[in-house]
Amino acid sequence: QQPVQSPQAVILREGEDAVINCSSSKALYSVHWYRQKHGEAPVFLMILLKGGEQKGHEKISASFNEKKQQSSLYLTASQLSYSGTYFCGTYRGDSGNTPLVFGKGTRLSVIA
Amino acid sequence: GAVVSQHPSRVICKSGTSVKIECRSLDFQATTMFWYRQFPKQSLMLMATSNEGSKATYEQGVEKDKFLINHASLTLSTLTVTSAHPEDSSFYICSAYRAGGVGYTFGSGTRLTVV
Numbered sequence: 079q080q081p082v083q084s085p086q087a088v089i090l091r092e093g094e095d096a097v098i099n100c101s102s103s104k105a106l107y108s109v110h111w112y113r114q115k116h117g118e119a120p121v122f123l124m125i126l127l128k129g130g131e132q133k134g135h136e137k138i139s140a141s142f143n144e145k146k147q148q149s150s151l152y153l154t155a156s157q158l159s160y161s162g163t164y165f166c167g168t169y170r171g172d173s174g175n176t177p178l179v180f181g182k183g184t185r186l187s188v189i190a
Numbered sequence: 191g192a193v194v195s196q197h198p199s200r201v202i203c204k205s206g207t208s209v210k211i212e213c214r215s216l217d218f219q220a221t222t223m224f225w226y227r228q229f230p231k232q233s234l235m236l237m238a239t240s241n242e243g244s245k246a247t248y249e250q251g252v253e254k255d256k257f258l259i260n261h262a263s264l265t266l267s268t269l270t271v272t273s274a275h276p277e278d279s280s281f282y283i284c285s286a287y288r289a290g291g292v293g294y295t296f297g298s299g300t301r302l303t304v305v
Binding site for chain 2: 080110112117118119120121122165167175177178179180181182183
């Protein structure tokens with residue numbers, strides 16, 4: 079089951095904030111976030127594990143609510159380099175070493 | 191650590207020919223690798239799971255006789271697109287799971303164009 083991402087696309091001015099949501103219809107073991115720039119492979123941002131913890135990576139952080147089967151990615155004070163398509167991924171099975179299934183992606187454009 | 195090398199990065203081939211794409215884990219052993227395909231402006235779609243020393247597991251709708259996967263060692267998986275057609279043109283990406291690692295590591299991708 080493919081996780082559902084929202085919004086599909088967002089345009090920001092430099093310095094603005096954005097939130098990207100990812101939800102699943104099945105119980106989640108973890109949520110992975112990746113960013114992909116045009117013509118390149120996805121780059122790993124972070125993984126959220128059970129426990130509702132919030133992780134951060136520079137000015138990008140994320141939360142995971144396992145009860146709601148949701149994760150949100152927070153981008154604060156966005157920079158031009160944040161532009162790209164963001165994908166959330168969830169394990170098909172209950173643990174690692176099973177394939178990641180990705181959402182359809184959220185296209186983020188940061189303009190000056 | 192956890193580097194995955196994928197070659198070639200770009201390939202153009204004639205319709206009806208075969209193309210081999212290599213995916214290597216450089217600094218770790220990968221018993222399992224995954225092959226994805228991505229069409230323009232779409233998500234990554236899993237094609238198959240490649241297991242070292244055994245047959246690959248293909249996703250529904252993926253032709254196993256067309257997309258041959260070989261995982262002969264703990265560091266190398268190959269995807270061969272046989273009798274390629276223009277509709278096979280896509281971005282192919284491999285990824286590997288590293289036991290004890292964090293997340294999956296992706297190769298740099300191969301853009302295949304069939305003319």
